[in-house]
Amino acid sequence: MTITDVNTAFAAEKTAQIDAARAREAAFQARIDRGEIRMVGADRYEVLTGWDRGEVFIVSRNAQGQIDAIIANHGLDSRADGTIALYASSPAWHGLGQIIPSGTCDIDEVLRLSGLDFDVVTVPAMYLWNGELRQHADVQHTVRTDTGAALGAVGCRYQPIQNIEGFYFLQELVNRYDVVWESAGPIRGGRRVFISIRLPDTVTVDAEGINDLIVPYVAVINDHSGNGQFQCVVTPWRPVCANTERFAVRDAHTRWAVRHTKGAIDQIKEARRTLGLSVRYFDKFADEETALARTDIAVADFHQVIADLWPLEDDATDRTKANHAKRLAVLDDQFRTETDRVGRTAYAAERAITGYLDHVAPRRPGKTMTEEIARATAALEGADDDLKTTAHKRLLVLTRS
Structure with a gap:
């Protein structure tokens, strides 16, 4: 028979909590000391480095003055269950979103975790005139099927490109290069959505000199508002500070777009070849960047x-x-x-x-x-x-x- 000393157990648990709180405080202070964040007001801090540079967050403290919670002023969309509509293979500073360490290759899982597992339909545009509900024959509204939220006004020839249809063509690159989905999520309430991958081969600028690394990055943006096209971007970015710059290489197709029409999906499938050509232009890009470095x-x-x-x-x-x-x-x-x-x-x-x-x-x-x-x-x-x-x-x- 085992007898548990509740006082000893309580003391051990309390000690662990105190140690954890001290570790959190120390880690937070270390970020301040490294110049990654700074205080900008009472319990308000600003991020000074990386993609999150400029973000402001609030630190909530308990009665003992210990960090109780970090509340981000992130501006990200939320899912129906209240969680942040964002998938990523690595966390941002705020730790929000659905994070899978090292990422996943499963597009269906990415769409679910990012809140992009919804369809878009078109419905008639109606207006009220003298108490009578009338239909505008030349206009439709795009609507999310999960929430019923209106996303935009479009013409009658507009054909929604569903998230799964638009993003799935990148699965071929995921399989070919054995990479994972990097990030995905909605922008502006789902009016625009994005998904991205990082290709495995880094570009080395001036290997014998500065030896700077640039990572090939592919992103797809789909527009459901009627104010933009379905488009794909191939771009390099520097891991050190996440600066992005498009290819400026002669004859490289770094961005292509498809209108939301009946034949859009066939055009997207055909665009795979163009995307492959763009990726191969990174070697030329490295040569030009090395020339700049010298x-x-x-x-x-x-x-x-x-x-x-x-x-x-x-x-x-x-x-x-x-x-x-x-x-x-x-x-x-x-x-x-x-x-x-x-x-x-x-x-x-x-x-x-x-x-x-x-x-x-x-x-x-x-x-x-x-x-x-x-x-x-x-x-x-x-x-x-x-x-x-x-x-x-x-x-x-x-x-x-």
Whole structure:
């Protein structure tokens, strides 16, 4: 017969709780000491690094002053059960979403965990006129079948591309390269949805010099609102800070899009070949980035590239001039940071520009989005593709001079 001393058991349990609380406090303080987060108000903190840079969260403490909970101001969509509609193979700083360490290859599981396991249907657009309900013959509404939420107004020829149909074609790449699904989730209440994978072969820039690693990344975005197409993006990104830049390689198809029409699924299947070609262009991309890394650049040349990207008219207002000067100062700071890491090169200049666009350039978030979610969405959707491509090509000119 075993006799349990409840006092001893209670003391042991309490000691374990205290030790856990102290460990959590120490880990939190360590992040502050490393410059990853900072206090911005009473119990409010801001993330300073990575994809989550700019996010603000609240730390709730108990009566003893110990961390009780971390409440994120994340702006992410929620599922019907109240959990965050996000799947990822590794957690973000806030620890939210459905995380499978090391990821999964099962597309059905990804759709379920991310809250993307819903269909979209079209219903007649109705309006009330003099007490009579009428139908607008040329317009339909797209509606989620799980919640009944309206997603947008579309024309009569619009054909929804279901999430499972649009994403499943990437399963071939998952199988071919033996990779896992990286992340998936809805944006703007399901009006847009995304899914992504990371390819296994990293790109090495200047292997004998800075030896910088860039990871091939493929993302698919499907639009259910009527304001966008089904599109696929092939892009490199740097694990060190998650800057993204599109291919600026000659003849590489880095983004293609399909309209929501009756033949869309057949076009998506045909696009597999184009996607494969784009992935193979990473070798060419590595060569061009290495050339940038081996090309010294003067500050004056860097400023000229900036002037080409953001020209300032002679008759610009004082406010425009002030904003231009502020941007230049921020870019100079970014350039100095990159120069310390990789030298004063054209590669450092490109990193400074992409870093500014991804993490610093002003964004206007929607009502349901934080600025950082808006920033990540802009990077995913390629809002700055033209600027990044222009910067890449402009800097390549310096490698030949």
